[in-house]
Amino acid sequence: MDIDAPIVLHSAARHGIAEADALHAWAFAIDVYDLGGGMVMYIGPDRAGNLTEIGVVDWHDDVAIVHAMRARPRFLR
Numbered sequence: 001m002d003i004d005a006p007i008v009l010h011s012a013a014r015h016g017i018a019e020a021d022a023l024h025a026w027a028f029a030i031d032v033y034d035l036g037g038g039m040v041m042y043i044g045p046d047r048a049g050n051l052t053e054i055g056v057v058d059w060h061d062d063v064a065i066v067h068a069m070r071a072r073p074r075f076l077r
Helices: 010-015 019-027
Strands: 031-036 039-045 051-059 062-070
Touching: 010 019, 010 062, 019 039, 019 051, 019 062, 039 062
Parallel strands: none
Antiparallel strands: 031 039, 039 051, 051 062
16 A cells, blocks of 8 residues: 555544544554455554544555544454
C-alpha cells in the first residue's frame, strides 16, 4: 500500500470514529491483519490512545479507509 495518507470514505464514520482519529490509528498502527478480499485491518491508537481498528482497501488507484471502530477483542489477541 501507498505510504501517503489514505482517503477516508464516508463509510468509515459509521461507528462514530472521527477522521483524524482514523488517520492517527492508521499512521501509528501496532498490528496489521490481511483479511483477504483486498481488505487490510490496521490496529492502532486513536488520538486519545484507544485501540481502534481501521479497514483499508485499494480504491480507484488510491488507498482508502472504509471502516473504523474501537478494536474488537479478536484483533487484540
